[in-house]
Amino acid sequence: MQAAMLARARPSFVAAAKAQRTKGIRARRSVRVCAKLELEQVAGAYANALVEVAQKTSSLEAVHADVDALASVLKENDSLKELLSNPVIAEAKKKEVVKRLAAEASFSQYTVNFLNLLIDQNRIEALDEICESFEKSYCALTxxxxxxxxxxxxxxxxxxxxxxxxxxxxxxxxxxxxxxxxxxxxxxxxxxxxxxxxxxxxxxxxxxxxxxxxxxxxxxx
Known part of the structure; x- marks a missing residue:
């Protein structure tokens, strides 16, 4: 009798398990979508702030050249991207890396200050998205x-x-x-x-x- 009852109940258990898995998958997707939207909003806000500073200081072209070079370096150097976004690495170490990179690429002081600000505010992991957002704003302006x-x-x-x-x-x-x-x-x-x-x-x-x-x-x- 118990075996028969379990056999009849099995489909409902399977259906419930599948429903739970589906619910879990949808929840994870929702979290990823929200995280992506939040990252894009943060990147847009910081990129707009950099554009505004560059315009006010008449250094838009110089800063754009810096951001362009930075985007290329990040694209070609995964280890640099990982180092900057690693929360375990000390801020001082990250700023030292930025300092060396800025010296080699002759970045403007506005760009260096901006990168240090991102490190201070724990937003350096959004650098890729910020560069992309800055590029869109620059193209629209020019x-x-x-x-x-x-x-x-x-x-x-x-x-x-x-x-x-x-x-x-x-x-x-x-x-x-x-x-x-x-x-x-x-x-x-x-x-x-x-x-x-x-x-x-x-x-x-x-x-x-x-x-x-x-x-x-x-x-x-």
Missing amino acids: DTQVATLRSAVKLEQEQQFLIAKKLQELTGSKNIKLKPVVDADLVAGFVVEYGSTQIDLSVKGQLEKITGELVATAQRM
């Missing part, structure tokens, strides 16, 4: 269109200049900022992406276009 330039091989500066000039004509933007990326899969040529627009002048893109046209023709026959 009417700068950011475009990713993917090419099969690294393009010469003159080639990049000509592409940027053409993009300036197409977009009507005052400034163009190219982000070059080498993509060997393209075979040859290049692809320019900005906003929701893509200009594909690669061999791979042309081959895919021709293949698509041939398939469409075959389907109509």
Whole structure:
């Protein structure tokens, strides 16, 4: 009798366990989403504060160059990112690292002061997001269109200049900022992406276009 009762009750136990797991997964996702939103809000607030200081001190271009360089360093150096965001590392150690980095990259004093402030307020772990938010604000202020330039091989500066000039004509933007990326899969040529627009002048893109046209023709026959 007990075995029969347990057998009948088993589906309800399984259903309850599944429901509990689903609830737990949703709760964890909700926590991650909230944490991400909070991080973005914090990053935006600090980035806007830096933009405001840079504007008031007529050092927007200098600070932007610093932030641009900093973003590149963080992207290429995971150990630096981990050191700065590690809560166990002493603040003095982090500030010493910032001091050396600033000296090597010739950062402005405003940028150095800002980085030290982030360390003091335990917000240095949001540096990636702050750099990204600062870049968006800077581009909006200076009417700068950011475009990713993917090419099969690294393009010469003159080639990049000509592409940027053409993009300036197409977009009507005052400034163009190219982000070059080498993509060997393209075979040859290049692809320019900005906003929701893509200009594909690669061999791979042309081959895919021709293949698509041939398939469409075959389907109509």
